[in-house]
Amino acid sequence: MIISLRTAKALLEAAEKQAMTMGISEDIAIVDEGGNLIAFHRMDNAKIAGIDIAVNKAWTSVALQVxxxxxxxxxxxxxxxxxxxxxxQGRIVILGGGIPLIYNKRIVGGIGVSGATSAQDIEVANAAVRFFESMTITPANTNN
Amino acid sequence: MIISLRTAKALLEAAEKQAMTMGISEDIAIVDEGGNLIAFHRMDNAKIAGIDIAVNKAWTSVALQVxxxxxxxxxxxxxxxxxxxxxxQGRIVILGGGIPLIYNKRIVGGIGVSGATSAQDIEVANAAVRFFESMTITPANTNN
Amino acid sequence: MIISLRTAKALLEAAEKQAMTMGISEDIAIVDEGGNLIAFHRMDNAKIAGIDIAVNKAWTSVALQVxxxxxxxxxxxxxxxxxxxxxxQGRIVILGGGIPLIYNKRIVGGIGVSGATSAQDIEVANAAVRFFESMTITPANTNN
Amino acid sequence: MIISLRTAKALLEAAEKQAMTMGISEDIAIVDEGGNLIAFHRMDNAKIAGIDIAVNKAWTSVALQVxxxxxxxxxxxxxxxxxxxxxxQGRIVILGGGIPLIYNKRIVGGIGVSGATSAQDIEVANAAVRFFESMTITPANTNN
Structure with missing residues (x-):
């Protein structure tokens, strides 16, 4: 599965909704299976240091497969x-909030969230991961 | 005026629509008045070299004010x-497709587009600039 | 199609044979569709500047899709x-010798060759490209 | 002794065989006595973060002589x-898996392995080191 821009936007939207529910502003990035950026959104008032951190959390989750x-x-x-x-070159981020996106047991991309506490960043990222899983669980998939 | 994520998404959407009309795939970035990334979208099959180029075209348009x-x-x-x-550090891009976003004669952000010919990138960026101008021309604004 | 290490080794071997026939020493790199390195070989006495150039020619061919x-x-x-x-960050190389590897009209990787004249580098890279095409032309493929 | 590409390939093969026996996927690099890359192989599904790490483990083992x-x-x-x-510039890696290649008490190159635990990376690297030692122990050698 290749993550389309349309899918990436839906993942960002799921993460942004979660962040808004929590009353926080986040930087959120989606990368593909090669670690290359597909989409990035900085919510209003989110930290500018989080731009690099979110992108590289997403990259790290793909590049280190964790x-x-x-x-x-x-x-x-x-x-x-x-x-x-x-x-x-400092692209590895060792803060929580980067999570691989998995389809049929294969890493097909990653999400990175930065801007709040690591626990909050993880919670926001997980909202997108859950949404991704709901999108990709199909009868064919569950048989794998 | 501060460009919100909501506005940035609308600008990206205007640019993406233009690119789709032209049958091309683009990397598109919106930065704020500090040159910091607000949002980035890579259309399906757009060049991965264009990630850096689009972001830095947007940055250059703000940083050099042209x-x-x-x-x-x-x-x-x-x-x-x-x-x-x-x-x-190589962030200045000298290819067309980066355009400042102007409100009340002040640069409040920039758009950068990469992926096709410079003429096409400029055309796509201009679609977003026109949309921005249509959003921000208000009676109150014309009195300033 | 995902290029396996086995395929990458076969491509390197095809390129090395061509270089030996021509009496030259080359640096040769194979990257995947995300531009990430799969395999690199520096032939005896090939230029050490060519390490970076070969890797980045391969990356450029994928990242700019040319x-x-x-x-x-x-x-x-x-x-x-x-x-x-x-x-x-200077990864784009504008010297001949980087060529995308195409399967079913999609770029699935790239080869980069550096160490001799551009004409020679291209000839060596083309030997691997031809070999790749001979590997991947199957009845199913020719129907696409 | 100068490590030829042929020798480097044999070392990579020894390391890859060991990794396959252990059921793991590794990034593996061989550098020369100048720390410059001779050959690199990324086994199927090995981590892309390991590309940089393997190359720089090999470099570190030569550059710091440990x-x-x-x-x-x-x-x-x-x-x-x-x-x-x-x-x-961050090239020094302080994780196990980089080992100098020694011939006649002189460092003539290095191997770097990344992708699994440090203990596993070291085990894979050692398989190549042992193979190198078996290649280079000759009667003439023992007289030096």
Missing amino acids: PTANLVSAALPGGPSFGINTTN | PTANLVSAALPGGPSFGINTTN | PTANLVSAALPGGPSFGINTTN | PTANLVSAALPGGPSFGINTTN
């Missing part, structure tokens, strides 16, 4: 991934 | 701006 | 793409 | 090399 939240403790001093965030 | 098309001849060898595209 | 040879005159002063090689 | 695993604790806060991974 939710970025998994890196939080792994990248601590003494953890198994300590130092990973200085590789790849 | 349509990027004005730089095309100015940046030629012997021209008054020769070499400008290697300043600012 | 053979890099098309950019040679387009990027000249006064040409329609003058200045494009300072975008994308 | 296995990168030695840096893991040295680069901890309070350790003798704390901060080293932000030097050299």
